[in-house]
Amino acid sequence: MTATAHTRKPSDDHSKFSYTLRDRNGDPIDVSSATSVDLYVDAEDGTAVVNGAAATLEDAANGKVSYVFGSAELDAVGTYYAEFVINRGTGTSYEPVPQDRNLRIEVREDVQTGSPTVNGAPFHTRKPGDDHTKFQTTLRNRAGYAIDLSTVSGVSVWADAPDGTAELSGVAATLDDAPNGVVSYTPASGEFNTPGVYPIEFVITYGDGSTYPLPHGENLKLVVTEDVK
Numbered sequence: 057m058t059a060t061a062h063t064r065k066p067s068d069d070h071s072k073f074s075y076t077l078r079d080r081n082g083d084p085i086d087v088s089s090a091t092s093v094d095l096y097v098d099a100e101d102g103t104a105v106v107n108g109a110a111a112t113l114e115d116a117a118n119g120k121v122s123y124v125f126g127s128a129e130l131d132a133v134g135t136y137y138a139e140f141v142i143n144r145g146t147g148t149s150y151e152p153v154p155q156d157r158n159l160r161i162e163v164r165e166d167v168q169t170g171s172p173t174v175n176g177a178p179f180h181t182r183k184p185g186d187d188h189t190k191f192q193t194t195l196r197n198r199a200g201y202a203i204d205l206s207t208v209s210g211v212s213v214w215a216d217a218p219d220g221t222a223e224l225s226g227v228a229a230t231l232d233d234a235p236n237g238v239v240s241y242t243p244a245s246g247e248f249n250t251p252g253v254y255p256i257e258f259v260i261t262y263g264d265g266s267t268y269p270l271p272h273g274e275n276l277k278l279v280v281t282e283d284v285k
Contacts (some may be wrong), residue, residue: 078119140153179256191240
């Protein structure tokens with residue numbers, strides 16, 4: 057079974073797909089002298105989504121490349137297959153990578169428009185009727201570093217109730233520590249009153265209108281527990 061090389065959500069205009077080109081022995085391929093490294097991506101039905109777009113050479117000598125998908129690329133939930141092609145001449149010498157398989161990219165449901173699922177431990181647990189306890193998190197990029205929010209237009213929070221209906225639809229989050237990516241939200245009276253699991257997503261909006269939904273793959277899990285009352 058092909059391992060997933062990249063996981064993302066629709067409407068992600070900022071998260072890049074990073075990859076290290078390797079030969080059959082597992083060693084990085086030096087692409088310093090290559091004319092270009094191009095990315096090809098097909099949807100599961102074979103429809104071309106990215107057709108030979110130039111990848112960025114992050115560290116050419118060590119085969120490290122990346123690609124930031126455009127707003128109309130990978131905007132549908134599903135499985136996609138990709139490969140990088142090294143062009144070593146002027147259209148005369150090509151090397152596909154990986155050499156023996158394709159890369160799998162998974163685009164998963166987000167809270168804004170989909171029917172998301174959540175796994176793992178909750179990032180926040182609360183009780184019904186709690187109008188004072190905020191939930192807080194640090195927004196991080198794929199490398200695990202906090203995202204500087206000092207210059208963004210805003211950060212919104214989205215949540216689905218246990219029955220799948222919308223609990224929060226793009227409500228403004230509070231920037232507790234913008235340079236270090238710390239955000240929070242204090243639920244209003246009547247919100248998160250039903251015990252169960254709530255998928256949570258934060259969305260950064262930039263000045264150019266582009267968006268960055270976080271986390272990149274799985275959504276955050278908020279759990280409302282039964283109270284004694």
